[in-house]
Amino acid sequence: MSSSDSDDVPLSRRKQSKPISSDDDSDVPLGKRRKTNGASKLIKEESDSDYGSRRTLSKASSARSTSSLSDANDSSSDSSGSDVPLAKRGATTNGRAKKPTSYKDESSDDSSSEDEVPLAKKKSAAPKKKPASKPAPAKKTNGKVKKESSPPPTKRKTTASSSKKRIKEEEDDSSANRKRIKKEEEEDEKEQEHQWWLDMENQDDSVKWTTLHHNGVMFAPDYVPLPSNIKMKYDGKPISLAPEVEEIAGFFGSMLETDHARNPVFQKNFFNDFRKVARQYKTQPEIKEFAKCDFTSMFEYFQEQREKKKAMTKEDKAKIKAEKEALKEKYGFATLDGRKEKVGNFMVEPPGLFRGRGEHPKTGCLKLRVLPEMVTLNLSKDAPIPPPPAGHKWAGIEHDNTKSWLATWKENINGSTKYVFLGADSSLKGISDMKKFELARELKGKVKEIRARYTAELKDKVMFTRQRATAVWLIDHLALRAGNEKGQEEADTVGCCSLRYEHVTLEKPNILHLDFLGKDSIRFQKSVEVDDQVFKNIKLFKKEPAAVGDDLFDRLKTSDLNKYLQEQMPGLTAKVFRTYNASITFQEQLALLTPKDGTMAEKLLAYNRANREVAILCNHQRTVSKNHSVQMEKIVDKIRALKYQRHKIKQTMLTLEPKLAKKRPELAEPESDLEDEWIEKHEEDLIEKDKEKARQKFAKDNEKRQSEKEKPLPASDLKDILKSLDAKLKDLVKERKTGKVINADKFTIERCDNNLLKIDERIATQRAAMVDKDENKSTALSTSKMNYIDPRITIAWCDKYEVPFEKIYTKTLRDKFKWAAVVDGSWEF
DNA sequence: GTCGGAACTTAGCAGGTTCTCG
């Protein structure tokens, strides 16, 4: 860790580059929300049963909000409460760190960490090394890549550390290694791909391309009727269906065991559409009642097919894969301004049943097959028009270079437009991604002013202005979405501007309880301490309409809000606050949580925690896996087992040296969370497991002997072992009663102490894993990682702490974020 | 200004693949 010489204290780092944006302190007022404080990190969880109780307490998603409330209560002042979750963490600090010993000294031994990276992944790390052949200039300037300022001349930085790495690698010239490097370089050459991010000055927003070529889209395969013995039943009898009808029945049949298929609205919508089609084809007998339909044989058939697919031979699987590859080769790429770029989703959406989320009124409706006649293509005039499937025509051809879509069609359920775009790793997506983050960074510079203005306006005489200010306050502090109006035919979800009376409640001094369904019908349930004036305002807004169903901000629309924001900064809209707050929170948390001289695992843990803060801020949730509680229970049991071991060790020590009880009272203390009943059962289990093991070993040994034509072991061998285990169990029972360990003299105090240490460590590890797991059960980190956190923060951090970013970003994300790889450890959001 | 539609970003889920642990 001697290499840490270059590392400054994370926090101080921020100050250093101040001059660039003079008021970059502007985020301080909010900063309080993120203060987190290292203190919470140190809290040790005492009881492991704690999990159990919390779980019962927190049934819904209330765990978070509960803690948020209590946080808010005892934190002295205006912390805005979004710091909610921070208190909970603790215990985890270094638990996990122990596991992967291989990272231990990443600075001196990169070959080991490098080797962990599969070849394919290396590619993106390679370019880093290349420029090292040039004299590495002091490029540490500060990697600000401002729109106007011209970007650094070289592709990638060379930090001291990475050149060190390189040298080391070159010394090691095993041929395999050389070959590998060569391969990397070849791929690199191939990838001399126009690094648009080095040339962002003269970007004209409106024009997306000069030439655009592609092969059109792929259509869903034609329907293949089921074998004739597979039929849905109606009213108890198998019924023959025209393929067109059967297909729809199959859509439902294949998802029989899902929540969708159990949802009455889904059933109703499906059945309506199904019946309509069945009637067209004059199905006999006429299908009239959903309750009389029986799809089980279809369902079973699909299940079977699934099994078969899984059990396919390697060759068959490879074949299928190759076929897929071929199609991808054809449709999966477009040529934009002469450069090959990936297409995102080149396959038009296949027919099926619409899986609307939440209480979507149209969920279950039949999504029709898209035909070429419905699809319009967009490409340049010089591009050959891809031939539509035989016997078909395209709906139209456009040559609009202000649009980035390659194909579009209208979907029949909601009448919305669907598109085929380029992939996330394409230049077009990359450019807009980078612009998004640059805009958020621009907000960083102006946010102080903006906050000052809306804070003042919280007291404005004009109700509209007041509503607007309050809304912006919420958006800024709670990372709410704008909240457009929604139609009757959609799920009832809201964002900031569409919040209604019933979504907010107020509690005495200044606590705001929010509870509503947001995007994707994900519940937003938080309780936060708010600005006094915000509290007053909401009270006021609630008084006026005073009825469930009324808008909280009855005079405010998202367009008003965005217009207001635009006035203060061009391009500023509500969603920019989400990006800004997510990224800045991440950067701050990361600086706070990263242990300077930690192990790789500790650093990664810090990263994930910072990531989790952001996910919580943005309310990114996922459904708790069905067996989460089972898994938790397992860990609790594991810990108990460890505690039992600890208990036995202590008992041994006291048996060896009873006097120790006075000198070291902790040895005599009973383990928490270990009840006699449990111990009894556990001991029985242990012995039973040993017996089972013995039996298996015996059987295996004999098998081996037989194959080697030796005499089998006598059955009495096994019996003896089993008997001795029975005896051991009896001993344990005795020990339980007397508190004395029978064979204690096989140990020494020293050995016991050693073992104690090890057990303690393992318990700590397990506890940490448990906390981590529980905190993560319903939080999805991926969305914020992919959409909200400026990748340059990550890259800079990786550089600074010598973490290979393969450990953080998957291949897909690395490709998506390749534009960000120009920064070094000094870069700041 | 209001409305609806187009275009693009953000989102969770399902299912496949890889990793990990017993």
Add this chain to the structure above:
DNA sequence: CGAGAACCTGCTAAGTTCCGAC
């Protein structure tokens, strides 16, 4: 070395924002 957890990717639904027609 096999089961189950974790992770990853693809899919497509559900948002936001902008813009143009009335």
